[in-house]
Amino acid sequence: MNFSTLVELDKKNLWHPFTPMEAWCDPEHEPLCLVKGEGVYLESQHGTRYLDANSSIWANLHGHAHPTINSAIAKQLELVSHTSFLGFTNPPAIELSEQLLSLLPGSSLQKVFYSDNGSTAIETALRMSLQYWSQNGHPEKDVILSFDRAYHGDTLGAASLGGIPLFRGSASGLGYKSHLISNLEALESLPADRISQIAAVIIEPLIQGSAGMRLWPKGMLKQLEIWCRKHDIFLILDEVMTGFGRTGKMFAHQHEEVEPDFLCLAKGLTGGYLPLAATLTTQRVFDGFLGKVEEGRTFYYGHTYTGNALGCAAALANLQIFGEENTLEKLSSKIEHLSKRLEEIREHPHILEVRQCGLIAGIEITRSKQPLVPYEAAELMGAKVCLHARQYGILTRPVLNTLVIMPPLNITCEQIDLIVKALMQSVEDLCGN
Numbered sequence: 076m077n078f079s080t081l082v083e084l085d086k087k088n089l090w091h092p093f094t095p096m097e098a099w100c101d102p103e104h105e106p107l108c109l110v111k112g113e114g115v116y117l118e119s120q121h122g123t124r125y126l127d128a129n130s131s132i133w134a135n136l137h138g139h140a141h142p143t144i145n146s147a148i149a150k151q152l153e154l155v156s157h158t159s160f161l162g163f164t165n166p167p168a169i170e171l172s173e174q175l176l177s178l179l180p181g182s183s184l185q186k187v188f189y190s191d192n193g194s195t196a197i198e199t200a201l202r203m204s205l206q207y208w209s210q211n212g213h214p215e216k217d218v219i220l221s222f223d224r225a226y227h228g229d230t231l232g233a234a235s236l237g238g239i240p241l242f243r244g245s246a247s248g249l250g251y252k253s254h255l256i257s258n259l260e261a262l263e264s265l266p267a268d269r270i271s272q273i274a275a276v277i278i279e280p281l282i283q284g285s286a287g288m289r290l291w292p293k294g295m296l297k298q299l300e301i302w303c304r305k306h307d308i309f310l311i312l313d314e315v316m317t318g319f320g321r322t323g324k325m326f327a328h329q330h331e332e333v334e335p336d337f338l339c340l341a342k343g344l345t346g347g348y349l350p351l352a353a354t355l356t357t358q359r360v361f362d363g364f365l366g367k368v369e370e371g372r373t374f375y376y377g378h379t380y381t382g383n384a385l386g387c388a389a390a391l392a393n394l395q396i397f398g399e400e401n402t403l404e405k406l407s408s409k410i411e412h413l414s415k416r417l418e419e420i421r422e423h424p425h426i427l428e429v430r431q432c433g434l435i436a437g438i439e440i441t442r443s444k445q446p447l448v449p450y451e452a453a454e455l456m457g458a459k460v461c462l463h464a465r466q467y468g469i470l471t472r473p474v475l476n477t478l479v480i481m482p483p484l485n486i487t488c489e490q491i492d493l494i495v496k497a498l499m500q501s502v503e504d505l506c507g508n
């Protein structure tokens with residue numbers, strides 16, 4: 076099938092996520108059809124190469140078509156692609172659990188529960204929290220505390236904890252009993268009877284992604300942990316975005332030596348190749364579900380593709396590459412390099428703020444700084460700038476007016492320069508001066 080036929084069929088048949096479909100289906104709109112990837116580059120239907128500057132939405136870690144991940148998947152494919160994890164087990168799923176836990180030496184996280192994506196990893200942690208309290212003497216603990224501008228996924232449960240009204244959408248007023256707070260200070264003013272109802276606190280550690288790459292103050296996570304311990308409230312860390320090196324350490328919470336009760340992983344778990352997620356938890360939580368079958372303490376939750384062998388094989392290869400390519404060791408110089416480049420653009424008249432956490436950066440653009448006149452959301456300026464940057468060989472997506480840089484970890488400093496330059500050129504071209 077030629078590409079113009081494919082694009083026609085796309086518009087005829089498909090419905091894309093987070094996409095205003097009227098604009099998508101406009102005859103004038105020719106979507107990019109990605110046909111191939113190699114390292115940090117993706118190739119379109121026209122043979123044009125683009126740098127994947129947001130890691131195909133925060134997922135890819137070591138580049139596309141990496142031989143180690145490709146061959147691990149192919150090797151597993153020869154054996155078997157998928158078998159059920161209900162009542163059965165399989166070698167890659169077992170080996171992966173051991174590898175994941177070994178990334179957290181000394182941690183009390185000792186159990187791994189698989190699912191398919193970030194939202195289900197969160198859902199798992201929430202359900203485990205609520206069921207734990209309900210069958211271990213504290214049925215009154217049934218409220219989940221989350222933060223303003225938080226994003227934890229799109230299933231009803233995960234969305235009901237979200238702090239971004241647009242993304243709550245039809246989940247508004249439904250889902251978990253939740254309580255939104257804006258910051259740590261707000262915790263201190265919670266009345267004791269409210270605190271006693273809280274089952275768990277959920278947070279994106281160090282940086283809120285979908286909020287526009289917003290950083291928490293240094294030390295905040297540690298303070299939150301202390302508060303949770305004081306009140307015996309579970310701490311759920313959503314490291315769906317921050318996990319696997321993005322922040323400079325394997326996991327974001329390791330920057331503040333925090334001990335969560337739940338750690339939710341997805342996006343980068345397979346290096347960005349296949350849908351797989353993991354929720355890690357403690358022996359204490361696990362033990363709270365033990366008992367005779369008739370006691371009804373079992374965790375009745377799961378998905379068909381739990382423990383998928385191809386996904387687990389990809390995840391094992393992903394972790395293997397961290398060792399073979401010294402991915403984490405090489406990160407600090409790249410992070411510093413990105414900082415330097417961001418520092419240079421900080422004073423630009425259309426740059427309101429630059430925010431960085433490891434190899435994650437947000438560049439917030441504005442119409443003018445003095446006086447402060449932001450772009451209206453409806454102007455879609457962030458989206459226009461990112462679209463324009465394709466001319467300069469860069470693919471990324473904004474969060475409203477925040478341009479996102481989140482490249483695969485195997486990016487080079489020269490390629491970081493290319494990304495910043497392309498985005499700034501696009502800002503110049505579109506925002507005028």
Ligand SMILES: *Cc1c(COP(=O)(O)O)cnc(C)c1O
Nearest residue numbers: 192193194226227228284315316
């Ligand atoms: C992407 C994301 C999710 C949801 O993951 P999906 O795989 O899209 O369901 C949850 N939390 C955070 C922080 C994310 O970035």
